[in-house]
Amino acid sequence: MAVIFIRTLIIYLTLTVVIRFLGKRQIGEMQPFEFIVTLIIADLACVPMSDVSIPLVYGIVSILALFIMHQLFFLLERRGNFFKKILSGKPSIVIDKDGVCIAELKKNNLGVDDLIESMRSQGYFSLDAVDYAIFEANGKLSALERTDYKAEKTSIPLLLINEGRIDKSNADKLQITEEMLKEFLEKNDCSLSKTEIMTVDGNGRVYFQKYKEKYKILFFELKEGVEF
């Protein structure tokens, strides 16, 4: 019983550390220590239930050990910000008034495409639709909408340049060739390697952000017949 209890504690602690390092992408609206309980409790209950050669007490001890650890973490988390930060992490501001904060995204093992996906699920289809976007400790995105956002008519923007790399499939959809893109960048006094993020929607509206600079809204003349 004691051996199983200690083994469960070791696995729980290891999983907590790993999940914390994996970042917010792996968590679905739960704190890391809650996520782990959800992840393993079903297995713990199922194995002794279905395998009659394993005494039921093994499953019960493991489940009780998980319960104890969860409650202890819960109590620690409520004791103050220090423990909360260690156990659950802290919210990350991934979009501010200057644009997308790539460093914050990277800290959480996220990319611009993940951010765009999360924003879409919140009903925002453009990176400039919000003044602030925050990835909460539980992996959920909270956004503060720009006051004048709804007045603008936009179509779905596609990610064209992500940290200096062209997304060729999106470029094909928008019928933008590499030459057209380079010409556009030169016109805006930039190069591919200096471009952090560039999205273009079907109306040619561009969200353009150079490294360490505030984003700009520009216009890209798309070929005739491009509908998106």
Next chain:
Amino acid sequence: MKTVVSVISAIIILIAGAIVENRFIKKQFDELNYSFSILYEKIDDETATEKDVYAVKEQWLNKKKSLHAFIPHNEIKEIDLWLFETAVLVRDKEWTEALSKVDVLISLSKEIPKTFSLSVENIF
């Protein structure tokens, strides 16, 4: 407050359970080890009868009902198997082979309780 009480209660239940389990298993296997040792001596003297083995078997059957709650059933099966083989060998008066079987039983009765003790090799 409710959380603290629930955690303390769970810890107390687990600690008490662990102590009871440890003592219970040790006691059961100590008794079995004693019976196996007597059987070993009798086989060594070639005075053991089938009745002696069945007496040990009877004792084991009574103990195994409660041991099922704590020990993986495969380990229990092993003792069943070795004990059954010993009975057949004693009946056929094959003393040397019977001795080796009881030797295994003695060893099992010493080793199984060890797997429940708190030690680095058991944890990892």
